[in-house]
Amino acid sequence: MGLEVKDLTKSYNGIDIYRDFNLSFPEGTITCILGPSGCGKTTLLNIIGGITTPERGKLIGFEGKSFSYIFQEARLLPWKSVQGNIEFVMSSELSVHERHEQASSFIRLVDLEGFAGYYPSQLSGGMRQRVSIARAFACPSDIILMDEPLKGLDLPLKQSMIRWFSQIWKADRRTVIFVTHDVDEALLLGKEIIVLSRPPVQVVTHEEIEELPESRSLENDMFKSLKHVLVNALEA
Amino acid sequence: MNISFTKKHYIGIASVFSILAVWKMLALYFDSSFIVPHPEETLLTVIRLIGSKDFLHVAGATVMRGIIGFFISAILGLGVGIIAGVSQGINAFVNPILITIRSTPVISLILLALIWFSSGMVPVFIAMLTMFPFICTNVVDGIKSVDKDLIEMARFYKVGRSKIITGLYIPAIMPFIISGASSAMGIGWRAIIIGEVLSQPRYGIGTTMQSAQTFLNVDVVIAWTLIAVLISYVFEKIIRWSEHKIVIWK
Numbered sequence: 001m002g003l004e005v006k007d008l009t010k011s012y013n014g015i016d017i018y019r020d021f022n023l024s025f026p027e028g029t030i031t032c033i034l035g036p037s038g039c040g041k042t043t044l045l046n047i048i049g050g051i052t053t054p055e056r057g058k059l060i061g062f063e064g065k066s067f068s069y070i071f072q073e074a075r076l077l078p079w080k081s082v083q084g085n086i087e088f089v090m091s092s093e094l095s096v097h098e099r100h101e102q103a104s105s106f107i108r109l110v111d112l113e114g115f116a117g118y119y120p121s122q123l124s125g126g127m128r129q130r131v132s133i134a135r136a137f138a139c140p141s142d143i144i145l146m147d148e149p150l151k152g153l154d155l156p157l158k159q160s161m162i163r164w165f166s167q168i169w170k171a172d173r174r175t176v177i178f179v180t181h182d183v184d185e186a187l188l189l190g191k192e193i194i195v196l197s198r199p200p201v202q203v204v205t206h207e208e209i210e211e212l213p214e215s216r217s218l219e220n221d222m223f224k225s226l227k228h229v230l231v232n233a234l235e236a
Numbered sequence: 237m238n239i240s241f242t243k244k245h246y247i248g249i250a251s252v253f254s255i256l257a258v259w260k261m262l263a264l265y266f267d268s269s270f271i272v273p274h275p276e277e278t279l280l281t282v283i284r285l286i287g288s289k290d291f292l293h294v295a296g297a298t299v300m301r302g303i304i305g306f307f308i309s310a311i312l313g314l315g316v317g318i319i320a321g322v323s324q325g326i327n328a329f330v331n332p333i334l335i336t337i338r339s340t341p342v343i344s345l346i347l348l349a350l351i352w353f354s355s356g357m358v359p360v361f362i363a364m365l366t367m368f369p370f371i372c373t374n375v376v377d378g379i380k381s382v383d384k385d386l387i388e389m390a391r392f393y394k395v396g397r398s399k400i401i402t403g404l405y406i407p408a409i410m411p412f413i414i415s416g417a418s419s420a421m422g423i424g425w426r427a428i429i430i431g432e433v434l435s436q437p438r439y440g441i442g443t444t445m446q447s448a449q450t451f452l453n454v455d456v457v458i459a460w461t462l463i464a465v466l467i468s469y470v471f472e473k474i475i476r477w478s479e480h481k482i483v484i485w486k
Binding site: 067071075077089 | 385386388390391392393394395396399404407408410483484485486
């Protein structure tokens with residue numbers, strides 16, 4: 001069964017952000033939601049994650065699902081080490097040993113072995129974001145929600161973050177819903193790319209990319225023409 | 237141990253020497269140990285006092301009062317501070333009380349405490365009332381300053397309430413608690429000694445200073461003052477050392 005947002009209505013200060021909005025997300029893939037800044041992408045993530053309640057509408061298939069988050073900022077506890085930050089969000093039902101082992105294995109996956117005992121202040125911005133990726137995967141959730149996690153990073157760093165992300169993602173192919181306003185990020189990471197309009201939000205276009213994230217290149221002709229389509233849709 | 241002396245240290249030493257120089261000049265000018273004793277005489281008095289059989293009783297009583305007063309105000313300050321930090325209503329209720337306590341002259345509190353308590357308890361009560369508002373206010377400020385993004389992150393990840401308190405709130409307010417404790421201790425010692433001067437418990441630095449003053453033993457008054465400064469300095473160092481051990485992530 002797929003995941004679906006049905007007849008969603010949500011307004012802020014009398015302005016309808018969503019009015020009878022419908023969208024479905026295939027499970028086990030990375031769906032990228034692309035939209036202009038301030039169009040309500042974060043609101044959609046918060047509604048899906050159960051943080052914001054819509055005025056009307058249904059979430060189908062999300063019942064009982066657990067979520068991990070990757071935010072724009074790494075949001076790490078400054079007083080906990082890399083290892084401690086990851087263990088902090090893990091279920092208390094796991095034994096101390098299990099938590100330690102699982103956190104360690106994800107630290108290895110983002111290539112931060114040897115930094116497990118470091119505090120966030122001792123890491124670079126990119127390393128901190130890698131910790132937050134490891135944290136999202138180490139938490140045994142069903143869905144990972146990502147809110148512009150690559151904003152503010154330069155293109156080479158963005159590409160390497162995407163490499164880390166897809167490397168871990170390949171291991172368990174979790175459902176990922178990723179919002180961004182950056183076309184390059186969507187092209188590099190999304191399997192499904194959905195472009196949203198300004199409020200009241202409508203789906204402008206829906207594209208699909210079969211190629212795996214790690215083998216994509218923005219210089220490739222297919223990507224260049226797809227970029228053109230997405231940029232036009234965003235500006236529409 | 238390798239100690240590197242920076243310019244700042246040299247300036248600090250120069251400052252201490254200039255105080256000693258002014259003191260020496262005043263001693264030479266008045267030429268009377270009943271008014272201003274010589275610094276070297278006073279230093280010898282400090283050594284004599286430290287070596288005397290009563291020293292541990294006198295200094296120990298003052299230190300014990302400081303520690304008891306500190307712990308009572310720390311427990312109260314933490315408790316009230318956490319509740320006031322979490323609830324705006326309780327904060328609005330507690331704030332005028334804290335302001336009143338802080339702006340009440342210490343001498344008024346002592347005069348009332350002299351009526352209400354036994355002489356040994358007066359300095360502890362005064363210490364508690366002077367230290368409590370500092371700790372409480374710092375805890376409230378600490379709780380208000382906890383990064384909202386981190387709280388949101390913990391809630392998004394459905395981290396349990398007790399884990400959020402022990403793993404997020406307490407470490408976040410720890411630097412504020414330590415800074416509050418440091419200010420409280422600094423002001424607390426002064427209040428305790430004033431309390432001892434006026435309430436005259438059997439042992440205490442204030443009691444001894446008061447009798448020395450009665451007999452115009454100015455060197456003894458200054459010597460005990462120096463010892464009190466030293467005690468305050470040692471406690472400040474202990475607090476800074478524990479800050480270094482607890483707040484290791486900075």
